Amino acid sequence: DGGITQSPKYLFRKEGQNVTLSCEQNLNHDAMYWYRQDPGQGLRLIYYSQIVNDFQKGDIAEGYSVSREKKESFPLTVTSAQKNPTAFYLCASSRTGGAGGYTFGSGTRLTVV
Amino acid sequence: SQQGEEDPQALSIQEGENATMNCSYKTSINNLQWYRQNSGRGLVHLILIRSNEREKHSGRLRVTLDTSKKSSSLLITASRAADTASYFCALFGNEKLTFGTGTRLTIIP
Numbered sequence: 001d002g003g004i005t006q007s008p009k010y011l012f013r014k015e016g017q018n019v020t021l022s023c024e025q026n027l028n029h030d031a032m033y034w035y036r037q038d039p040g041q042g043l044r045l046i047y048y049s050q051i052v053n054d055f056q057k058g059d060i061a062e063g064y065s066v067s068r069e070k071k072e073s074f075p076l077t078v079t080s081a082q083k084n085p086t087a088f089y090l091c092a093s094s095r096t097g098g099a100g101g102y103t104f105g106s107g108t109r110l111t112v113v
Numbered sequence: 114s115q116q117g118e119e120d121p122q123a124l125s126i127q128e129g130e131n132a133t134m135n136c137s138y139k140t141s142i143n144n145l146q147w148y149r150q151n152s153g154r155g156l157v158h159l160i161l162i163r164s165n166e167r168e169k170h171s172g173r174l175r176v177t178l179d180t181s182k183k184s185s186s187l188l189i190t191a192s193r194a195a196d197t198a199s200y201f202c203a204l205f206g207n208e209k210l211t212f213g214t215g216t217r218l219t220i221i222p
Contacts, residue, residue: 004155033210042116042201042214043156050208058209090155099205101146104155 002027006091006105012113013078013085021076021108023091029103030096032074036060037088037107046089049074050096078110086112117145117185117202117213125219132189134216136202137182145178146203146210147187156201159187192220 004025013019023032031050035043045058049068063082068074074093078085088109092102117136126132136145144163148156162169162178162185169176175188189196199215 006155035212040214043212045209045211048209088153092156098208098210099143101158101161102156102210103158104148106155107153109153 004091004093004103004105006089006108008108009106011108011110013110015112016080018077018079019110021078021089021091021110023074023076023105024072025074025093025103025105026072027093027103028071029093030071031094031098032068033092033094033098033102034058034064034066034074034076035090035092037090043090046076050098085110116211117204119200119202119213119216121216122214123217123219125221126192127221128192128194130192132192132196132218132220134187134200134218136185136187136213138185138202138204139183140204140206142180142204142206144205145176145185146205147174147176147185148201148203148212150199150201150215152198159200189218192218194220194222196220 007022033048034046047066049055065077091105094102117138120135146161147159150156160171173190178185197220201215203210203212
């Protein structure tokens with residue numbers, strides 16, 4: 001079955017470390033997205049990519065980096081520059097343009113210890 | 114950036130009753146979408162309504178859109194315990210989907 005796989009489900013990071021969250025999709029979607037969700041709040045867009053080898057900053061890109069070397073993969077790196085990285089991270093994908101609705105992964109919960 | 118605002122923030126109803134949640138926004142949109150999120154999980158796409166549509170149905174879901182008032186509503190009829198979740202409206206424009214803060218719906222058995 002097609003879908004989006006995020007890994008790991010839970011991730012613990014020490015302060016000052018970079019960590020990379022994985023997102024893989026086999027839906028043949030062109031576009032992929034990363035969102036951050038804080039407790040009791042909505043989703044905020046970090047980065048998005050409409051096509052391989054191209055990506056754009058979202059509303060809260062500072063302290064994060066991404067790459068899009070393959071259509072199926074859109075990893076997110078949370079760098080040490082991100083001041084408050086503890087959050088729930090959601091990856092999504094969509095057909096070209098994204099107007100038809102997004103498919104979401106099950107999320108990665110990142111905790112800084 | 115544009116963001117929808119859901120109302121109410123939380124809603125508790127008895128099983129079998131109807132649940133209505135609203136979304137207001139300020140900018141022009143291409144379409145408006147509703148998603149459901151169970152606790153600690155990803156979001157699930159429920160229904161999409163385009164800016165030139167006024168009402169859509171999908172099973173027990175009914176969505177309305179009033180572009181003159183910049184508002185939408187999601188009605189869930191004959192609620193079930195499994196409908197307990199957070200519901201988000203999302204505005205599509207400029208190639209991006211922007212989410213509101215959600216309505217937390219609790220169905221009491």
